[in-house]
Amino acid sequence: MIGYEDALAATLAALEPLQPAEMAPLWELTGRVTAQDLFAQDDAPTADVSLKDGYAVQSAAVAQAAPDRPVPLRLAGQVAAGGVYAGQVSQNMTVRILSGAPLPAGADAVLAEEFARREGEIILALADAAVGRNVARRGSELAAGQRIIPAGTVLRPAQVGLLAAAGYSEAPSCGGRASASSPRGTRWSACLTVRSA
Numbered sequence: 001m002i003g004y005e006d007a008l009a010a011t012l013a014a015l016e017p018l019q020p021a022e023m024a025p026l027w028e029l030t031g032r033v034t035a036q037d038l039f040a041q042d043d044a045p046t047a048d049v050s051l052k053d054g055y056a057v058q059s060a061a062v063a064q065a066a067p068d069r070p071v072p073l074r075l076a077g078q079v080a081a082g083g084v085y086a087g088q089v090s091q092n093m094t095v096r097i098l099s100g101a102p103l104p105a106g107a108d109a110v111l112a113e114e115f116a117r118r119e120g121e122i123i124l125a126l127a128d129a130a131v132g133r134n135v136a137r138r139g140s141e142l143a144a145g146q147r148i149i150p151a152g153t154v155l156r157p158a159q160v161g162l163l164a165a166a167g168y169s170e171a172p173s174c175g176g177r178a179s180a181s182s183p184r185g186t187r188w189s190a191c192l193t194v195r196s197a
Helices: 004-013 157-165
Strands: 015-017 022-025 054-057 071-079 093-097 109-112 116-119 122-125 147-149 170-174 192-194
Touching: 054 071, 054 122, 147 157
Parallel strands: 071 093
Antiparallel strands: 015 192, 022 170, 054 093, 054 109, 071 122, 116 122
């Protein structure tokens, strides 16, 4: 039997780096090992976005809205996910907004469509929408610079999706892939392998 120090020295002597880290595209990362700590490159979401289909409003404009005293708002346009509304929402107007779309300038809440009724180009607000209602704030899921995956992590599909959300199109990983039978959550302390005797 050998002591701890001798066992540690023998183990460390048998380790060597894998092939140098290489940049691999997202679609090739599953099963690979991260070569370094990975940090979010962008905020996620990258802007304040709507969590529901509805109407982007200024919360103060609809503060007194109720089914028996609807507040009329002029419909000025529409924005969908991936789009941008070029104008600005003012006190007596609204913009139709779809889930995932960036909140237009001037708006501070989203009135869910079930609390609105359309009459031509007028939207009747039937309920209030407090500041921030139905809005995911920029960086509320990930903040740029936040460590998201430590070095030595075997990447699984969910982590690759996280990298995509964090702004990566490729990431540094060590050559080869971990075994499909590697347990979930396995981390390699570095991209190392054991030399064969």
